[in-house]
Amino acid sequence: MIQKTLVLIKPDAVKRALVGDCIKRFENAGLKIIGMKMKWVNKDFARKHYSAHIEKPFFKSLSEYITLGPVVAIVLEGIESIELVRKIVGHTEPKQAHPGTIRGDYAHHTIAYTDKTGKSIMNLIHASGTAEEAEQEIKLWFTKEEIHDYKRSDHDFVL
Secondary structure (H helix, E strand, O other), rough: EEEEEEEOOOOHHHHHHHHHHHHHHHHHOOOOEEEEEEEEOOHHHHHHHHHHOOOOOOOOHHHHHHHOOOOEEEEEEEEOOOHHHHHHHHHOOHHHHEEEEEHHHOOOOHHHHHHHHHHOOOOOOOEEEOHHHHHHHHHHHHHHHOOOOHHHOOOOOOO
């Protein structure tokens, strides 16, 4: 099944110049970028994106983290893209992420460290977890006009 999913390359990955490597991994896996932009997230937008976590004790640090710098938001399309992207990204806690995944190769925070210091876990990247979540997140981050569906394009692309 062809799916769309949202990926956010978070401020720590942008600052470390890992955007290109992340994109390369997705494209090498056969995923197609159909939307992409860089955005500075403010606290109001962070509340919308992380609305499911507002009442959780880590929400404040999560909100502070996503607003540290620019975020690169990407809509990817491909076969079973939600599961594939999450496999490429790796486990949410970098300590548990396998080598070869984005978090396994580049992130080093642990939940124990972040709990002790009161910081958010800097895990470089966000990937939608379900089809419903992907649909909601894509609508939050992108307008319909910002999504490029090559099948409905007036241009004669050969892919």
